[in-house]
Every structure is written in C-alpha cells, then in structure tokens.
Amino acid sequence: MFKQFVYDIGTKVYFGPIDKSSLGQEITRYGHKLFFIYQGDFIKQLGIYDLVISAGKEYGFEIVEFTKIQPNPRHSDVQEGIDLCRQEQCDVILVAGGGSAIDSAKAIASGVLIDAPIWDVVLGKYPVENSLPLLTISTVSATGSEMNFGAIISNLETKDKLGLRKPSQRPKATFLNPEYTYSVPQFQTACGSADILCHTLETYFSSDNCMFMLDTFMEGLVRTVIQYAPIAYTQPDNYEARANLMWAAPWAINDFLRYDKENNWTMHPIEHEISAYYDITHGLGLAIIMPRYLRHIIDEKSLKRFRNLGINAFGLSCENDDITLAEKTIEAIEAFCYEQLHLESHLSSLGIDNRYFDEMAAKLASDHGYFTSGYRKLSKQDIVQILNECL
Amino acid sequence: MFKQFVYDIGTKVYFGPIDKSSLGQEITRYGHKLFFIYQGDFIKQLGIYDLVISAGKEYGFEIVEFTKIQPNPRHSDVQEGIDLCRQEQCDVILVAGGGSAIDSAKAIASGVLIDAPIWDVVLGKYPVENSLPLLTISTVSATGSEMNFGAIISNLETKDKLGLRKPSQRPKATFLNPEYTYSVPQFQTACGSADILCHTLETYFSSDNCMFMLDTFMEGLVRTVIQYAPIAYTQPDNYEARANLMWAAPWAINDFLRYDKENNWTMHPIEHEISAYYDITHGLGLAIIMPRYLRHIIDEKSLKRFRNLGINAFGLSCENDDITLAEKTIEAIEAFCYEQLHLESHLSSLGIDNRYFDEMAAKLASDHGYFTSGYRKLSKQDIVQILNECL
Incomplete structure (x- = not known):
C-alpha cells in the first residue's frame, strides 16, 4: 500500500x-x-x-x-x-x-x-x-x-x-x-549525467515497495542517461542527446517519481559530506560513491530491485541469477561513469585521504551512531567502510 | 530534431x-x-x-x-x-x-x-x-x-x-x-484499461521520431497496464493494481508524452465514428480496432517502433526479426484485450455490420478522399478495409 x-x-x-x-x-x-x-x-x-x-x-x-x-x-x-x-x-x-x-x-x-x-x-x-x-x-x-x-x-x-x-x-x-548545453565541457557533461543517474537511483532505492508505474519511468530515465550521456560527451552539439538529457534532468528529481514513497536518499548525504570538506564537483563525488554504496545495500530485499533495474534499464539477461544481476548492474554503472564518461573512480585520485572520514561519518550517523533516514539503516562504521572503499 | x-x-x-x-x-x-x-x-x-x-x-x-x-x-x-x-x-x-x-x-x-x-x-x-x-x-x-x-x-x-x-x-x-474504483465492473475495468493502452499507443505511433525519454515512459505505461489490468479484473479490490491503473490513466494522455511531436492520432478518430453510429463503449471499440490498425501500419519506418515496443514493453526477445516482433507485439495486444480482459474481438458480435462503413470512412477521409491528420495517410479504402477487418 x-x-x-x-x-x-x-x-x-x-x-x-x-x-x-x-x-x-x-x-x-x-x-x-x-x-x-x-x-x-x-x-x-x-x-x-x-x-x-x-x-x-x-x-x-x-x-x-x-x-x-x-x-x-x-x-x-x-x-x-x-x-x-x-x-x-x-x-x-x-x-x-x-x-x-x-x-x-x-x-x-x-x-x-x-x-x-x-x-x-x-x-x-x-x-x-x-x-x-x-x-x-x-x-x-x-x-x-x-x-x-x-x-x-x-x-x-x-x-x-x-x-x-x-x-x-x-x-x-x-x-x-x-x-x-552544447558548450558544457566534457567533464561537466559527465558529472551532470552522473548526477541525473544518481537522482534516479536514489529514488529507485528509496523503498522496497514502490508504485510499479514509477519504477518503469525511473528505469526509462536510466536508459535515457546511459544512452545519451556518452553521445553528448563525444558529440557536444548533438541536439537529440542534449535534449534527452535536458528533459531527463528535471524529471529525475522534480518529485513526481517519489510521491509514493519516503524520501530515503543516502548517496547524496554522503557526497554532501565529502564536498563540504573538499569542495569537489558534486556529480563526480556521486559517481565515485554510487557503485560502492550499491554493493553495500545488496540484500534479500533489494535483490528484486537490482534484478528489475538490471533487466529493464541495463538490458541484462533475465537468465542471470539475482546476485549476478546485481553485480553486473553495478559493473555497468562503473563502466558508464569511469570508462564511457572518463570520470575518476577513486577519491585518492582527487587528493582526498581518510583523515576526516570518521568525522564525516559521525555527522551522518547522528541518530545514536546510526544514519537512519536512508534506504537502509547505516552505522557509523558502515559509512566509514563505504568511504574507505571510495579511496 | x-x-x-x-x-x-x-x-x-x-x-x-x-x-x-x-x-x-x-x-x-x-x-x-x-x-x-x-x-x-x-x-x-x-x-x-x-x-x-x-x-x-x-x-x-x-x-x-x-x-x-x-x-x-x-x-x-x-x-x-x-x-x-x-x-x-x-x-x-x-x-x-x-x-x-x-x-x-x-x-x-x-x-x-x-x-x-x-x-x-x-x-x-x-x-x-x-x-x-x-x-x-x-x-x-x-x-x-x-x-x-x-x-x-x-x-x-x-x-x-x-x-x-x-x-x-x-x-x-x-x-x-x-x-x-474497486466497484467498477469487470467490463468497465477492461474497457478503461484498453483505453489507457490505446492512448499510449496512439502517442507512441504518432511519429517515427520521438524523444527517446518519452518513448521509455510510454513503454513503461504499457508495461503497467498489461501487468495490472488483469489483476484488477480478477481482484477488483487489489489496491496496488487499482492505484497503478489510476495513476497511469492521466499520464497516458495529459499531454506530457506528446509535447515533442505532432498529435497524429488515428484509432480514436476511427472509433469515434463507430461509437457515433452505434453508441458502443469507447474502450471496447478501441480494443477491437487496435490490432487491425496496428497491422495496417507495419512498414519500414514503423518496424523500429514495433521492435522497441515489443522488446521493452512486452518483454519479447530481441533475437526475433523485425517483422516477427511486430506481429508478436500485436498478438500480445490481442491476447491482453480478448483473452485476459475477455473483451469482444469483433464488431459483428456487437450487432454491427458494414452498412455505414462507407459513410464513416468518407467522413474521416475528408481531405480529398484521404485521412491526413494521422500517423499514416489513409485513403477512404484503407479505412473501410480496417473497419471490415474489425467485423
């Protein structure tokens, strides 16, 4: 319900x-x-x-x-x-x-x-x-x-x-x-596209029980971004690519997709901690966090969502078992961000080390040592672990 | 563009x-x-x-x-x-x-x-x-x-x-x-669902060149209707099914999906002729027209759209060739309307014969013998043929 x-x-x-x-x-x-x-x-x-x-x-x-x-x-x-x-x-x-x-x-x-x-x-x-x-x-x-x-x-x-x-x-x-947007530099095109993808996935993984119709729209947004961001990256004046990204961006986050569910975002709060400390580009931070966070939340309940995402958005075969589908979906996101859009894949490449991770995690885990407003309850240790995996 | x-x-x-x-x-x-x-x-x-x-x-x-x-x-x-x-x-x-x-x-x-x-x-x-x-x-x-x-x-x-x-x-x-909507009778649930499906397909087949993002949303609406209409049909008080249909209905036709294209509808104008003469239920008329009309418009340009629709909305294998995919997609629509929703599949079953078909077709083909405001230019003879196939 x-x-x-x-x-x-x-x-x-x-x-x-x-x-x-x-x-x-x-x-x-x-x-x-x-x-x-x-x-x-x-x-x-x-x-x-x-x-x-x-x-x-x-x-x-x-x-x-x-x-x-x-x-x-x-x-x-x-x-x-x-x-x-x-x-x-x-x-x-x-x-x-x-x-x-x-x-x-x-x-x-x-x-x-x-x-x-x-x-x-x-x-x-x-x-x-x-x-x-x-x-x-x-x-x-x-x-x-x-x-x-x-x-x-x-x-x-x-x-x-x-x-x-x-x-x-x-x-x-x-x-x-x-x-x-023709003149948006490649790096910003890549970061912006990672941001749109992440908004969609935050909402997709906001709840285990969402309205199917909105799931299909989110899968459609993911398909749109992974289809057109690489085109916009290599052909900056491709109108079709720029138009699809430009119309996808607001719909990924104008509230339509999340009216039926709690607003349980996790990757953005984590990224906001990083960019509050290091002032890195938001979309780049998200691109680094996304696969680490998604691997962290693979569990019995989320497997069904990974399965649908993998098949319907990334075109993976339904013959894969659930765990394989989850892993392949995350690998597809990595390939999209780091290979197709050439974004850095590690925080260490941006000159960031782990010295503030404990402080950041403590800020997030403000509910008696836990971050409780996201898709999954995360302990301070969980957050530090995710951050360490981003290094 | x-x-x-x-x-x-x-x-x-x-x-x-x-x-x-x-x-x-x-x-x-x-x-x-x-x-x-x-x-x-x-x-x-x-x-x-x-x-x-x-x-x-x-x-x-x-x-x-x-x-x-x-x-x-x-x-x-x-x-x-x-x-x-x-x-x-x-x-x-x-x-x-x-x-x-x-x-x-x-x-x-x-x-x-x-x-x-x-x-x-x-x-x-x-x-x-x-x-x-x-x-x-x-x-x-x-x-x-x-x-x-x-x-x-x-x-x-x-x-x-x-x-x-x-x-x-x-x-x-x-x-x-x-x-x-729990108390909506089975027949009306079926007709309403056929109507939502048809609105989506009218828009999907309004142009050969649409914004990909909106295509994915339309494919999502089709998935939603074919998934939940049969559930609502057999379990009238299934909230999830009724909610998905209730939210899909306005989005199929609130203009969002067709802002990027001409409004080239065809099935509705044909059905409006039938129900103007015979006062049949709108959604039932559409259910009868849909497969006949769709078969009629299979051509080199539309095959790509049928392919996407078949794969992304009806879950057909991409290993099918284009013609097979178009035919299987239309068969899936027939199975949905006539088997799952138990709607009549022929106008003759509703007591309609061909006596006014010529008159109806002439009204539609008002542009020098052609219907020119739809997805494909149809001659008066084309329309009579589609109507005859509905008998």
Whole structure:
C-alpha cells in the first residue's frame, strides 16, 4: 500500500530556443523589477544576457544584476544577494546558469522575505512560507533544480552542506534550450549525467515497495542517461542527446517519481559530506560513491530491485541469477561513469585521504551512531567502510 | 530534431483517500457557489455525495446539483447543464464520475461563459478563452480526462462525435482515490484499461521520431497496464493494481508524452465514428480496432517502433526479426484485450455490420478522399478495409 500523496508540480517549461516575448511575458506576469542572477561570461556568450536586457527594454521591467555565484553555493554569497535584492526592492527573480546558480536563487527568493540571517533559515530556525517568484534559464543538465523546490547551500566555516526545501521555491517557469548545453565541457557533461543517474537511483532505492508505474519511468530515465550521456560527451552539439538529457534532468528529481514513497536518499548525504570538506564537483563525488554504496545495500530485499533495474534499464539477461544481476548492474554503472564518461573512480585520485572520514561519518550517523533516514539503516562504521572503499 | 514545446500541466492531484478539508479548501479557493455534476447512485454509495455536502456545510459554499450525464455525453445534456449553471450563477464546478461526466463538465465549464449553443462552440464557431474553474473526483481509470483539457461530445442527431480541446478546461485539482474504483465492473475495468493502452499507443505511433525519454515512459505505461489490468479484473479490490491503473490513466494522455511531436492520432478518430453510429463503449471499440490498425501500419519506418515496443514493453526477445516482433507485439495486444480482459474481438458480435462503413470512412477521409491528420495517410479504402477487418 502506497501512502497518500499530493502531486503539485506547476512549473511551466518552455523547451527549445527561447522566444523573447515568452520570456518578457513570464517575467512581467510576476513582477516589474527583476533580480537577474547569473554566473560567468558564458551567459553573455550564449546570448542570454542580451536577450534578458532586450526583453527588459521591450516589456518595461527594471533589472538588477547579481553574479556572485560559486559551485557548491556559499551561504555568505547568498546573503549578499539577499541584501542587494531587498535593498533594490526587486519583486521577481530570474536566474540563468546551472544548479549552483539556481540553488542560490532559491535561497535568495526565500531569504529576502525573512528578516534573519540566511544560514539560520537554512538551519530551520525560521519558517519559510513564501518566496519571491522565481524563473530559471537552465544551462546545464544535471541537478534538476530548474523544476523542483530544493536548494543545497554550503557553509564553509562549519563544513556543512544542507538542504533548504520549500514548496514556494519551485520555479514558476523554466526555459530549457538544449543548444545552451552544447558548450558544457566534457567533464561537466559527465558529472551532470552522473548526477541525473544518481537522482534516479536514489529514488529507485528509496523503498522496497514502490508504485510499479514509477519504477518503469525511473528505469526509462536510466536508459535515457546511459544512452545519451556518452553521445553528448563525444558529440557536444548533438541536439537529440542534449535534449534527452535536458528533459531527463528535471524529471529525475522534480518529485513526481517519489510521491509514493519516503524520501530515503543516502548517496547524496554522503557526497554532501565529502564536498563540504573538499569542495569537489558534486556529480563526480556521486559517481565515485554510487557503485560502492550499491554493493553495500545488496540484500534479500533489494535483490528484486537490482534484478528489475538490471533487466529493464541495463538490458541484462533475465537468465542471470539475482546476485549476478546485481553485480553486473553495478559493473555497468562503473563502466558508464569511469570508462564511457572518463570520470575518476577513486577519491585518492582527487587528493582526498581518510583523515576526516570518521568525522564525516559521525555527522551522518547522528541518530545514536546510526544514519537512519536512508534506504537502509547505516552505522557509523558502515559509512566509514563505504568511504574507505571510495579511496 | 524535436519541435519546440511548452509544458504546462498545472493540475494538482490528491492521490489516496479524500480528505474533506482538502476538498473544501480547493473548492473555496476558486468559488463560493458550486455546480456539482455527478452521474448515478454509485456516487452516493461511494460516500462522495455526502462528503461534498458535508464539505459545503463546513466550508460555507452553496451547491447546485446536476446529474444528467450519459455515456458518450450528448450535446443536448451539456446544454441543459450550461443553462442551469448559468441561471444559478455558479462560479466553480466539481464533477464526480468517469470520463463522460468529466468531459461533460469541461464543456459546461466553457459553454457557460459563451452566449451561444454549445454545439456551435464544439464546432469551433466561437473561441474559448476561459472556462469556469473545474475540480474532478475520478471514479474510473480510463479516459484520463481528469488531468487533461480535452472533452469529447456527441451529437446523436448529426452522428458526430467531436473534441473540444481548450487549455482553460484543464482541471485545477483532481482527487484520485483508487478505492473508488474497486466497484467498477469487470467490463468497465477492461474497457478503461484498453483505453489507457490505446492512448499510449496512439502517442507512441504518432511519429517515427520521438524523444527517446518519452518513448521509455510510454513503454513503461504499457508495461503497467498489461501487468495490472488483469489483476484488477480478477481482484477488483487489489489496491496496488487499482492505484497503478489510476495513476497511469492521466499520464497516458495529459499531454506530457506528446509535447515533442505532432498529435497524429488515428484509432480514436476511427472509433469515434463507430461509437457515433452505434453508441458502443469507447474502450471496447478501441480494443477491437487496435490490432487491425496496428497491422495496417507495419512498414519500414514503423518496424523500429514495433521492435522497441515489443522488446521493452512486452518483454519479447530481441533475437526475433523485425517483422516477427511486430506481429508478436500485436498478438500480445490481442491476447491482453480478448483473452485476459475477455473483451469482444469483433464488431459483428456487437450487432454491427458494414452498412455505414462507407459513410464513416468518407467522413474521416475528408481531405480529398484521404485521412491526413494521422500517423499514416489513409485513403477512404484503407479505412473501410480496417473497419471490415474489425467485423
């Protein structure tokens, strides 16, 4: 029996080349003074900057720019954005960029309406009921932040990387132009694809008893990523590959697939510990953790899910026994990440050693020595072991 | 290359047992005087009627009831509904029932705002810009009308069955309680499942070049229907089966799967001719047409789609050659409809003969003797041949 759920995903998505009138109409539907967040020269090179400025002139909205965005977005930068947005009294936000930019924009959209330091908001000390209306132009197929309401914010001082998930942060409209992703470098294409795959697998392995229909969609997303990520990697301007990845990214994590189950993610919390300490690229961290974690959770209950995943997503023969299918499925994920997408397969190659593993594991195993909010209850020792296997 | 599209599906879905406060809040979010459309005693037996009345008392909205709904909803009944709704100055509509009730409610929601006979509105003589806000409680897993903006209305005088598709008709909120479908009779469960399958296949065979990700989702929907319809047929109170069918129904036809392609449906237009003449159950007509039509469209281009469908949705071996895979896929659909769901396999068993086939085909082949809006251009003779094969 599935639990009750409320499906509520109202983001309007414009897919394909952006039409200036659609952009102008969506912005002026929500406000008159735009807080325009973007990161990097590539937003100008892609023509997005000029498009927004031009829409502003034509549709008569003012524009305040903010560009202080870094990968693994910092609470201190977000605070600066909030202060500027509030001071300028902007009433609608547009963000152009990848997951870090969009996550920053979400935290700004919420923080600007609350008279408190943003890190306290992230820590849950203040309720978030409303956020400024947010529009996004996504330029990377990865985090799926463009269609969900989650943001991940890092505090480098406390080495914390925490989620701020508020329904009011879900973008009102999102513009997805696959051509904008042609210039995403190979490494980022690989990391983004590993991220999409991992989002899907986190949800797939969130419960042992899910709605079959959603299982089939998740298997379809895995098929999509493993089919098209290698093509996008070697042929960066392949529209079909970029379009499939760009539409798969939000659906892997816009909540649709997990409404029928608990949100028991494990790989992301582990990766967030690593990147909070070492500031590595999120998708790369996930690619390293995925196979180690999946091997760790092979048990009598999960074998059925591995079996379905192996057969339906990776095309493995149903004549394999369950254990073999689980192992071959994990090997297929390794081949995808490390051979086809050429991602590093070991944390040690990134200059990471085990000195903080105990500290990271202790943070995760905060429930009397256990991590209890994931698919399987993990002890602190389990987590240290998984981390050691990643070395 | 896919065409540009705008994804815009804002229907909020409450899945599971209905909570009176959610119902009351959704209704009063949109209006104060409710036009409550329902069909048949079973709405009272299911407790839906009492729930709505009780919500009205608690949340302070007035209720006007309308119950004149028939299968293959008639324009004359819809007109009565419009007149009453207008006279009573209702400002929000709630419909409880299956596709016929929901389609009627959509036409009423639009017609009440236009000072013209509803059949002229269906014929496109008047633009539909707005509709009264519509909420639905679906009691049958079939047409998917609960999450899309289409309505099919019949005119028995002119023997026409036409679509009224207006974005403003998309329900604002939909309540899906799988338990309400426990009492759906076997025949209706079978017809509804055939309908879901056919919606998926219409879209799957709308184009030879679709977005792979959406193909995988459609294959997943087919897997879901063929897995759970036979279970729901034999175990009417199997929650897992009813829930999967209930969530599959709207996704098969809420537009998500066809945003990347033309809307080139063929089986539905043919079935609408049959049921306009003979008033048979829509899903039964589709079940009879499906295999005949699919055999008719086997060609060099479609073989690739049949191959993917056979392997990924019906679990056929990839070692079969393309022609064999297409034939086995169609045989699997026949076995599903006629053996597992015990639906009639021939129009002649329903007392239908060929006397109007020429007239029906002529109506469809209205473009200089051809039906040109489908997946394949069909001549009038092609359509007569398909109909004859259905006999």
